[in-house]
Amino acid sequence: MATPAHCTYCFEILIADLEDREPLEYRQVLDLWTQYEALTKSKPTETEEDDEDEHDPDLQGRDDLEEDSEMDGLEEADEDEDGEDDAPPEELAQHASSKLSLPSISRLQASSPASASSASSTPSSLSTTSSNAALDTTSKSSSKTSFFSFGSRRSQQPSPAPPLKEEEHPLFVTWNTISPRSGNKSLRGCIGTFEAQELEAGLRGYALTAAFDDHRFPAISLPELPTLSTSITLLTNFTPASHPLDWTLGTHGIRISFSHHGKRYSATYLPDVAVEQGWSKEETIVSLMRKAGWKGRSGEWRDVKGLGVVTYEGKKASLGWAEWRGWRSWVEGLRN
Structure with missing residues (x-):
């Protein structure tokens, strides 16, 4: 299932790209998150006053209106209040620069600062990619030495375990x-x-593609980082439905496909979209058909021949900027 560690890796990949630095490796991020989470849970509860002084508000959010690389997207019907309530760009930029004070990744590594070369390929199913979406793992591993030994002497370290x-x-x-x-x-x-997708390659590629290449939005920029949250959904249990309404709200995501006037259409909604929007199953089907590009009237959806529905489930995790920043600051402290 998806975990906050997977979300942490996506944040690390995005921010490293925006800062033009090398990200921490996937296994490092997962291991360090596990240690950080255990340490955080073992700490005694702090006073409310300390919490207010030392921690930013949790900006964790989640919303899953999705776009497959084959599909046209539909903008989400969120409350349109951010334009009035958000801080101006100058204020956000100042806020970001004051928080985003992590040093270059080369300061975290014991090896010489050899640069990594760009890779020539990304996950095969990406339709569009950032030029920095994938990095050559061989070059990266040869230019890095893990500094996360946590006090063990070099002579006492066991032989590396075979890769999982x-x-x-x-x-x-x-x-x-x-x-x-x-x-x-x-x-x-x-x-x-x-x-x-193998999770390392898939998360690395789609973290950047969703940030930079979703045609519905401009590319995410550095000043936006303090307002960001990310959600990762891993899809399981794909099952063809016997009827377009043969699925459960809040449990199933659905992927539809159909032909109309000689043209093929397909689209998908993740499991929580219909519930968050307050839709019935029929309203969800109509919205999804329109997302795919169908322009018929609501009551005509049943007349579309060959409408196929595949249900699936999604195992989801979410993480906000404040949580990622807390983890990254802890990682920085390991070298001191």
Whole structure:
């Protein structure tokens, strides 16, 4: 299932790209998040006054209106209040620069600062990619030495364990922005694939594609980082439905496909979209058909021949900027 560690890796990939630096490696992020989470849970509860002084508000948000790489997107019907409530760009930029004070990744590594070369390929199902969406893992690993030994002497370290077999899942990466004043959430980018991906490559590629190449939105920029949250959804249990309404609200995501006037259409909604929008199953089907490009009247959807529905379930995790920043600051402290 998706975990906050997967979300942390997506934040790390995006921010490293925006800062033009090398990101931490996937396994490092997962291991460090596990240690950070255990340490955080073991700490005694702080006073309310300390919490107010030392921690930013949790900007965690989640919303999953998705766009497959094959599909046309539909903008989400979020509350349109961010334009009035959000801080001006100058204020956000100042806010971001004051928070985003992490040093270059080269300061975190014991090896010489050899640069990594760009890779020539990204996940095969990406329709559009950022030029920095994938990095050559061989070059990266040769230019890095893990500094996360946590006090063990070099002579005492055991031989490296063989690499674990990587999980593969269809997945979606969603970016949202949270208004600092109102707390309203707005979709900022969401792209995924129904083709099973190794999680490291899939998360790395789609974190950047959803941030930079969702045609519904401009590319995410550095000043926006303090307002961001991300959600990762891993898709499972794909089942053809016997009828277009043979699925459960809040449990199933649906993917539809049909032909109309000689043209093929397809689109998908993740499991929580219909519930968040307050739609019935029939309203969800009509909205999804329109998302795919169908322009018929609401009552005519049943007349469309060959409407196929595949249901699936999604295992989702979310993380906000404040949580990522807390983890990254802790990582920075390990070298001191």
